[in-house]
Amino acid sequence: MSRFRNAVLTVALLAVAGVAAAQSTKYPGVGRNATPKEVAAWDIDVRPDFKxxxxxxxxxxxxQDVWEGKCAHCHGIFGESGEVFSPLVGGTTAEDIKTGRVAKLTDPSFPGRTTLMKVPTVSTLWDYINRAMPWNAPKSLSTDEVYAVTAFLLNLGGIVPDNYVLSDKNIRDVQARMPNRNGMTTEHNMWPGPEFSKVKKADTSNVACMKDCTPEPKVASFLPDYARNAHGNLAEQNRLVGPQHxxxxxxxxxxGAGAAAVAAPVAAAAPAKEQAKPAVAAKPAAGGADNKATLALLSKYSCTACHAMDKKLVGPSFADIAKKHAGKADYLAGKIKNGGSGVWGPIPMPAQSLSEAEAKTIAAWLAAGAGK
Structure with missing residues (x-):
């Protein structure tokens, strides 16, 4: 037993020594240096020089196969997009591909700006698709799928032919055909090194001033009532997704105009008669703990990227789904797992990668009223 105890102690001491050695030398006792494998998992950016x-x-x-299965539900079959996202394709011509400058970017009569009109580098398309798409499952595409989707998108814009195979060997040839490749300037010293710019002096050489600082301004102005709706309802002029509503x-x-009044609860501005009404006791939501577990699942699988609790985003609100399909847990589980289209509008929902049990958990929550 004594020999066994000594062996265990030796192993434990070696383990502690290994942890200590792995800790960061810059901040002793705090964390450890990342392993090469961990760094490689994050180091996925693709630069304009294709490094x-x-x-x-x-x-x-x-x-096209990958696009129709994983991309078209948000970006449209032909890159024209739907109700929420900006179009990816359109506004470029064969002449733009020759010159490398998109003429319609300076045409005030053209209704919008598509991605292929603006983006100057094919590496940007590849990099963004690789790291962020599809929206509900980022980084889930294989390397070859990213090449294929990029090729299909370029084909929609007339940049590559129908039989084209995009690869790391010929992507530089494609860069020479990007419609807005000459619309980007690098003469501003914002790149990390001299390989993209001949400018040696930075744009600015300001230094932080840490004396005689002016006090932070406090804004107390507000729109007067007669000017508040002069340009229409601002809430109707913004998309339902994004930070600005x-x-x-x-x-x-x-x-009581001013910042404090704007931030005050709406109830504070209600008539005194209404405030005097006795509050009606809210009906407690059934299965509070289960609701929290379901809400965690919605966050885990990015369901809230397309659905809100009580208003339409890309898809219908959870409250509307619960109202329309009350008690239909089995039906909802199938829709969640397999996806579908045509029930709530033109934008289809793709099949989801969650397990059967998780799909049933979310379906049961919806069928019971989508409690918070």
């Missing part, structure tokens, strides 16, 4: 681009290839035909300018600002 970082992995080996692989993908055809336009393969890209716009104030409802059809309604007057709360009484």
């Amino acid at each position: 970082g681009l992995p080996a692989g290839s993908g055809s336009v035909a393969k890209g 716009g104030a409802d300018t059809t309604k007057p600002e709360p009484k």
Whole structure:
């Protein structure tokens, strides 16, 4: 037993020594240096000179299959997009591909700006698709699928032919055909090194001033009632997704103008008679703990990227689904798992990668009323 105890102690001491050695020398006792494997998992960026681009290839035909299965529900079959996202394709011509400058970017009569009109580097397309798409499962595409989807998108814009196979070997040839490749300037010293710019002096040489600092300004102004809705309701002029939703300018600002009044609860501006009404006790939601577990699942699988609790985003709100399909847990589980289209509008929902048990958990929560 004594020999066994000594062996265990020796192993334990070696383990502690290994942890200590792995800790960061810059901040003793705090964390450890990342392993090469951990760094490689994050080091996935592809630069305009194609440094970082992995080996692989993908055809336009393969890209169409991947696109229709994983991309079209948000970006449209032909890159025209739907109700929420900006179009990816359109606004470029064969002449733009020759010159490398998109003429419609300076045409004030053209209705919008598509991705292929603006993006100057094919590496940007490849990198973004690789790290962020599809929206509900980022980084889930294989390297060859990223090449294929990029090839299909370029084909939609007339940049590569129908039979093209994009690869790390020929992507530089494609760069020479990007419609807005000459619309980007690098003469501003914002790149990390001299390989993209001849400018040696930075744009600015300001230094931080840490004396005689002016006090932080406090904004106390507000829109007067007569000007509040002068340009229409701001809430209706913004998309339903994103940080800026716009104030409802059809309604007057709360009484007692100023920042404090705007931030005050709406109930504070309600008539005293209404405030005097006894509060109706809220009905407790059934299965509070289960609701929290379900909400965690919605976050885990990015369901909230397309669905909100009580308003439409890309898809219907959870409250609307619960109202329309109350008690239909089995039906909802199938829809969640397999996806579908045509029930709530033109934008289809793709099949989801969650397990059967998780799909049933979310379906049961919806069928029971989608409690918070």
